[in-house]
Amino acid sequence: MSNSITMAEAPPGQAGPGFFATRLDAVVGLARKNSIWPLPFATSCCGIEFMSTMSSHYDLARFGSERLSFTPRQSDLLMVMGTIAKKMGPVLRQVYEQMAEPKWVIAVGACASSGGIFDTYSVLQGIDRIIPVDVYVPGCPPRPEQIIEGVMRIQDLISNESLRRRHSEEYKELMAKYMVK
Ligand code: SF4
Secondary structure (H helix, E strand, C coil): CCCCCCCCCCCCCCEEEEEEECHHHHHHHHHCCCCCCCEECCCCCHHHHHHHCCCCCHHHHCCCCCCCCCCCCCCCCCEEEEEHHHHHHHHHHHHHHEEEECEEEEEEHHHHHCCCCCCCCCCCHHHHCCCCCCCCECCCCHHHHHHHHHHHHHHHHHHHHHCCCCCHHHHHHHHHHHCCC
């Protein structure tokens, strides 16, 4: 087993003897993207794939995301995995609303993204009908590699997000569209 530890890459900036200057956004983004606390909202089979993603073989901890949170107030990445019945919609929405900003959402698998094969009266045809989604992971179920890819795309979004975004008119409009307080 290798003992080598890979350091996170520093953001672009100006280096000199004894100093390094960069943008505040970039430093905050670097810290946030490597310390995501996911909340797994797993209702069915895709949740089993997530268990595998957390196991030693795939090891999501490599991305700084080993600390799962089962309380919305202490998590910043909502991972929705599985079929979401319409009856469960208000619960999912409440969980989302209880998460503090900044927060991100991944729809893992066909069911969370679009209802999947369950084109029926009782199944929500995609969680983006009730909460905003940042990344969609395709598949039924997606393999753990795909879930990891989804987390890495979230990391890209986090590291490039402006600190002002959550206060912007565009973001307020998005929340208003979903009637999120
Ligand atoms: S996408 Fe497929 S594997 Fe995932 S919850 Fe739906 S039916 Fe199950």
